[in-house]
Amino acid sequence: MDGTLASFQTHQIPLSTFETLKTLKNNGIKLFIATGRGKDGLDILQGFPFDGYITLNGQYCFTDEEVIYENTIDSQDIQNLLNYLDKKPFPCGFTEEHTKYFNMRNHLVDEIHEITHNDNHPARDCRDVAQQKIYQCMCFVDEKEEIEVLKVMPHCHASRWYPTFCDISPLGGSKQHGIDQFLKYYHIDLAHTMAFGDGGNDIPMLKHVALSIAMKNANDKVKAIVDYVTDDVDHDSIYKACKHFQLL
Incomplete structure (x- = not known):
């Protein structure tokens, strides 16, 4: 789109x-x-x-x-991502059926919203998201760190249309x-x-x-x-x- x-x-x-x-x-x-x-x-x-x-x-x-x-992301993969974020924090958007929310926001998230006018969702405590149906994660990492994130999410793959973030989705x-x-x-x-x-x-x-x-x-x-x-x-x-x- x-x-x-x-x-x-x-x-x-x-x-x-x-x-x-x-x-x-x-x-x-x-x-x-x-x-x-x-x-x-x-x-x-x-x-x-x-x-x-x-x-x-x-x-x-x-x-x-x-x-x-x-098709939703495996709950253990989500928990692994949350554990990774505890050690190496970066902005991450979690998408449910009808909404999205971020663990944190910074200038990178604001920059994307200026482009899409579709990423003004709030930041909130995301420690419970492994219990939710998450369809996609929006991870603000470079291509090098994307590889590291995927290592802890073995049932997922990533795609990228903008250099500052990737969309992580379930395999298949x-x-x-x-x-x-x-x-x-x-x-x-x-x-x-x-x-x-x-x-x-x-x-x-x-x-x-x-x-x-x-x-x-x-x-x-x-x-x-x-x-x-x-x-x-x-x-x-x-x-x-x-x-x-x-x-x-």
Whole structure:
């Protein structure tokens, strides 16, 4: 969503994108969100009727009627992370079904909120979170410390779309896996899929679908593995790509 549908400059989805989505839907094309955001971060969609939502990088997938897949972090992995934080504190966000909270906040968390307008959740005592259903952790560590954190969370993996933090999710969960859940749900063949992305957490999804598109604002690793690079999110990127592939 961020950097693909929503602009980092305006923090909104461009009007041309909404108009393109309406046209695609009227043409019988099913539309899905695939995002690292949780369910509580979808207000930016302004109620647009997507056919499904792959949230938390694939850990929580639902339609407007039902949850079709969910995947939570092993409670012992969460406890191991809490023990690690006691020794080496850093800001960490814990995401439940309807909310997120942090063990602490600093300038790094505030910086991300300035970009996403979706990370203003409070800090609180998190010693009880191993007893909660946690779908994803947002760990503000560099790539070197990310490796150390994953050593104490053996049932998890990490993805990163911004240099100051990584999303830690349970093994087996990804946007790619979320896509497969919806293909099965709607009886759609993988050969009929198309995806847009801009961040490192989009790479498994973009490699998986039949037709992959990167935004101009995507990093070079993303651009290297896609079929087509469109314009950036602030310059009618979704419209231009769909026009290029004669979907409009």
